[in-house]
Amino acid sequence: MPQSQRQIEERQLRKERILSGALQVFKKHGIDGATMDEIANESGFGKATLYYYFKSKEDVLTAILLDGWLKIWESLEPVIAQQHSPRKTFVNVLIKIAENAQKRPGLFEFLFNVPKVVKIEKQPWKEYQDRLYSVIKGLIEDGVKSGEFPNINPNHMFKALGGLFMGLVFMGDREEPVTDKDVEKLLNQLITDPTLPTN
Amino acid sequence: MPQSQRQIEERQLRKERILSGALQVFKKHGIDGATMDEIANESGFGKATLYYYFKSKEDVLTAILLDGWLKIWESLEPVIAQQHSPRKTFVNVLIKIAENAQKRPGLFEFLFNVPKVVKIEKQPWKEYQDRLYSVIKGLIEDGVKSGEFPNINPNHMFKALGGLFMGLVFMGDREEPVTDKDVEKLLNQLITDPTLPTN
């Protein structure tokens, strides 16, 4: 009954080990292609042990996603709280996401691609994903309203940025973190800031 | 032995019926989630009959994709052959793709999203997909070189356009075909034509 602190921590560590192995397998074979056998091997436990820590395969997947989105969201909250102009906040948000992606390579690419594949409703991680998306959309809308962004359909801009940003963060072979210069450049390529003269 | 023409045609028709049912099921449940049972129901044949026309489930999927990409490519060839400026050709290519998408709604969205999910090498349809992608990338590169497009990394532009264009073609509730006006607008939103003055 006492459940020592160390015990709890080690238990958590073991869960993370499993999650980390599972992520590799998911990325290698896709969600449906991944087997519990391989996840067990990859993470160094017996197959049955996985079920000691997680209720099901789906539960493992959900844990990965919830964990990831939660971490993104938490890292973003302070950035959003700062009261800067939409454009500035926007840049900071993108930088922060890029930072996250750099810190745990692989996880975030998975995070941003999985939604296309998973169907089931009521995924707890969706809440955080939705929050992030509406913040970004809100920033774009505000930027358009205040004239900081050109008058483009926010939905379109969102989509364009999605593709562009993913390209920058995930496809680059670079090791260096994405800087605000990078993001500014990206933004300037995508949308010419109407308050600046075109060179 | 004679195999009358009608016989051959009807056979072809039946194959298409199966493919069409299969597409619905694939879109509804995803590739792995789709069962041969449901495809059989949906297309109005007995399960075993599917195997009279197709070697396997994967074969059904491949047929859908090969068919789709081939049709896109064929419709695009004349457009590409015309010797216009990169920007003009580019617009025409996008319009043509949008036309295709409008003609067979559902198929093309599937076509453009599936690659992210399928792994196996040597997919025959990949050849056409690759051709299309390199044509588009080539047009962008030419446009940048000739100064018709601003000096953006072609890879970035490709990705941004991907997101944007898919948004325009697939997400719109619109019934009307996508016009060259639409595409031009899209292009102008994405990249300010450097030869024109910014308003």
Added chain:
DNA sequence: CTAATTTTCGAATGTACATTCGATAAAATA
């Protein structure tokens, strides 16, 4: 009309997992 062929299909087969069992070991507790 009779034989060959093409087409159709439900039921049987086989397999690849996800999940559970039942037992054991290791660690914590008293």
Added chain:
DNA sequence: TATTTTATCGAATGTACATTCGAAAATTAG
């Protein structure tokens, strides 16, 4: 140390399909 709790795991179970069988309609050919 004795006992309880926690952790581990390979083998057994069950199930959901993909694929094949074997037989029978339906159609075509002679």
